[in-house]
Amino acid sequence: xxxxxxxxxxxxxxxxxxxxxxxxxxxxxxxxxxxxxxxxxxxxxxxxxxxxxxxxxxxxxxxxxxxxxxxxxxxxxxxxxxxxxxxxxxxxxxxxxxxxxxxxx
Numbered sequence: 792x793x794x795x796x797x798x799x800x801x802x803x804x805x806x807x808x809x810x811x812x813x814x815x816x817x818x819x820x821x822x823x824x825x826x827x828x829x830x831x832x833x834x835x836x837x838x839x840x841x842x843x844x845x846x847x848x849x850x851x852x853x854x855x856x857x858x859x860x861x862x863x864x865x866x867x868x869x870x871x872x873x874x875x876x877x878x879x880x881x882x883x884x885x886x887x888x889x890x891x892x893x894x895x896x
Contacts, residue, residue: 799824
């Protein structure tokens with residue numbers, strides 16, 4: 792396990808991560824720090840804990856917006872699959888009726 796020191800909101804934090812993940816962890820920490828800086832720049836008069844929470848909420852909102860198209864596509868795909876299953880079931884039923892009629896001839 793690797794150790795990395797990051798700076799967020801003017802404070803240093805010693806974190807543990809997988810070997811080789813240090814640059815990514817630093818990048819993520821800088822992203823969180825930039826969100827906090829933006830909140831402060833917007834005039835937010837919050838405690839450190841509130842700033843961290845708000846930064847987390849802002850990032851969670853960004854993630855939610857970024858994954859929304861994938862969620863919608865999955866829902867649409869599932870709906871299309873269900874429609875196809877219904878069509879196939881209906882077609883199978885009709886074919887069984889036709890086969891039965893042909894057998895009785």
